Amino acid sequence: MRSLARQTYRHFEVIVVRDGGTPVDQVVTGWQHELPITLLGTDQPLRVSHARNLALSHARGEHVALLDDDDVFLPHHLADAADALRDGQADAVYGQALVSHTWIEALPRTPHGLPRKDCPFDAVFLAVANTIHTGSLVIRNPASTPVRFDETMTHCGDWDFLLALHHTAGYRFNRLNTITCIYHQLPRPGAVTSAAPRPSPVPRPPSTSGGPPRTGAKAYREWFREFDDRIDARVVGDLPVAPHL
Structure with a gap:
């Protein structure tokens, strides 16, 4: 929520989905004076794909960005995506994701030593490995397409979603030339990372x-x-x- 409040691009709505677990009403209330927030949720955890589909069903914007509770958008994330999507030459853009094993909310002075998930878009490569971090992605709202997250999958749901966007919905992908988000890989109670161990980036x-x-x-x-x-x-x-x- 803090990284959303720091965005230089301000024309967006926030949809928070609680997938079971600890209530987050107080956290959301604390940010409602800065952000237009809709809080959705379920009492029982139904996994991340269901949470994302629930959010997508309520999203009214022309474009959608995805943000897990253990990731951070850098302040220019949405602005860079909006600039790249404005000319209509792409339906999905993604920035470079800096991977950190400690919690950080800003780029370190020397980020070059940290790993990144930043592969150029290659449809053939995407068929072999998931080369795009979901938290770096901003896409045209898929409401008019049949593409959603497959809630029957317990692993690789993000990858399946990317493949469906490209092959089923015909989305054109473009990589941004800047680091726009931080992808945290660290154990933290209640975080997405506690649901299943994650391998390192591609x-x-x-x-x-x-x-x-x-x-x-x-x-x-x-x-x-x-x-x-x-x-x-x-x-x-x-x-x-x-x-x-």
Whole structure:
């Protein structure tokens, strides 16, 4: 909520969905003097896809941005997206997401050492790996399309949504050239991260020639086969493996 209040672009509504858990009425009330907020919710947790679909069903704006409770928009996030969407050449834009394992709400002075989720849009690559962070995404409101989050999926619902936007609704994607949000990967009670362990952002396969990292769908497939073999070897050898792997 604090990062929304800091946005330089102000023409937006806020829809907060509580998916079960602790009531957030007092938190929302504390921000209603600064933000136009609609609070929705369920008493029983129905998972993030249901929460997002509920919000989408109430969204009146021409465009929609998604923000989990463990992520942060930088102040120019919505302004940069609005500028990129204004000419009608794209239906979905996404900024670079800085990945942090500690809680931060602003860019550090030297963000270059931190990982980012910032792959250029490549439909073939997207079919192999989820290359776009959901919290970096601003899209044309999909109300007129059949695309929604698949509530039967317990994993990869974000990825499925992106694929459906592109292949079913024909959305044109464009990546922004700026870091617009912070993607937190840290354990915190009540946060989205506590629902299921998350792998790191899409890794860039190491270079075998000493040059820049290999990129693209084919290189990623090769890298992932090698990665999978290493995990299999650890399982066979009864060695510890991270839960999300």
